[in-house]
Amino acid sequence: GCKNIVQMDGTREGIVGNTTVRIVNPEAPDEKPKAYAFDRAYWSHDGYITDPERPGYFIPDSPSSKYVSQDMLWKDLGDVVLNSAMTGFSCTLFAYGQSGAGKSYSVVGYNPNVGIIPNCMEALFKLV
Numbered sequence: 001g002c003k004n005i006v007q008m009d010g011t012r013e014g015i016v017g018n019t020t021v022r023i024v025n026p027e028a029p030d031e032k033p034k035a036y037a038f039d040r041a042y043w044s045h046d047g048y049i050t051d052p053e054r055p056g057y058f059i060p061d062s063p064s065s066k067y068v069s070q071d072m073l074w075k076d077l078g079d080v081v082l083n084s085a086m087t088g089f090s091c092t093l094f095a096y097g098q099s100g101a102g103k104s105y106s107v108v109g110y111n112p113n114v115g116i117i118p119n120c121m122e123a124l125f126k127l128v
Contacts, residue, residue, distance in 0.1 A: 017042040042068040
């Protein structure tokens with residue numbers, strides 16, 4: 001069967017998500033995992049429940065959950081980028097990762113868990 005070999009940990013004040021991604025060698029699980037540092041890395045694999053106030057929308061299942069909701073992602077990245085763009089800065093968000101890692105989910109999402117682009121369009125049209 002399938003086994004999750006990705007671990008995320010490490011935090012930095014003022015951001016959501018994690019800063020360290022560890023990859024476990026599935027053929028040598030007792031070996032020290034390879035570690036990669038990022039400014040931000042977001043977990044959307046598990047650790048969520050459906051929000052009772054917004055049917056179908058996912059939220060962290062506990063205060064200690066690694067799960068980052070689309071709202072949390074927008075507040076951490078999208079809002080900052082949009083505000084910077086509106087003040088004249090050229091801005092880019094770069095989603096990088098393995099196939100199936102959640103790049104499209106974070107950028108586009110699906111209803112009602114919409115991603116950065118739909119959130120950006122909604123916020124942009126509220127501004128203009």
